[in-house]
Amino acid sequence: MAQVEATTERIIAADPETVFDTLADYTDKRAKLLPEHFSEYEVREGGDGEGTLVHWKLQATSKRIRDCLLEVTEPTDGQLVEKDRNSSMVTTWTVTPAGEGRSKAVVTTVWNGAGGIGGFFEKTFAPKGLGRIYDAILANLAAEVEK
Numbered sequence: 001m002a003q004v005e006a007t008t009e010r011i012i013a014a015d016p017e018t019v020f021d022t023l024a025d026y027t028d029k030r031a032k033l034l035p036e037h038f039s040e041y042e043v044r045e046g047g048d049g050e051g052t053l054v055h056w057k058l059q060a061t062s063k064r065i066r067d068c069l070l071e072v073t074e075p076t077d078g079q080l081v082e083k084d085r086n087s088s089m090v091t092t093w094t095v096t097p098a099g100e101g102r103s104k105a106v107v108t109t110v111w112n113g114a115g116g117i118g119g120f121f122e123k124t125f126a127p128k129g130l131g132r133i134y135d136a137i138l139a140n141l142a143a144e145v146e147k
Contacts, residue, residue, distance in 0.1 A: 004113040006127035008134040009106040014145035020095040024049035035136040088112040
């Protein structure tokens with residue numbers, strides 16, 4: 001079983017605190033950033049960063065729907081970590097300064113992939129598909145905070 005990783009990043013014309021606070025706002029703002037691949041979004045505990053428990057379904061492909069129940073932590077400043085209780089998937093959002101009034105937002109997801117030929121295809125194609133989904137989220141994030 002190989003670890004699979006998908007990473008996407010974007011420079012955003014807003015200060016890091018604004019970008020991070022928008023990502024960490026699971027009650028109001030986060031749901032607005034999600035593209036059509038997400039459904040059944042529900043905050044079950046908390047709602048602002050550390051201590052949040054959030055649920056959604058992620059439809060990565062026409063046949064692959066992942067039911068996610070994510071515990072949110074903030075291990076360091078500018079970092080949100082979402083650990084899925086239903087799988088090995090861990091997503092880390094990192095926001096750092098990128099010059100005057102600009103931020104770099106990086107999202108990385110890792111999980112234990114399948115074995116055999118299915119695992120080969122998963123490791124080959126899943127990161128690209130997930131990258132496109134995260135690209136859409138980061139574009140929506142930029143549009144939200146650059147207003």
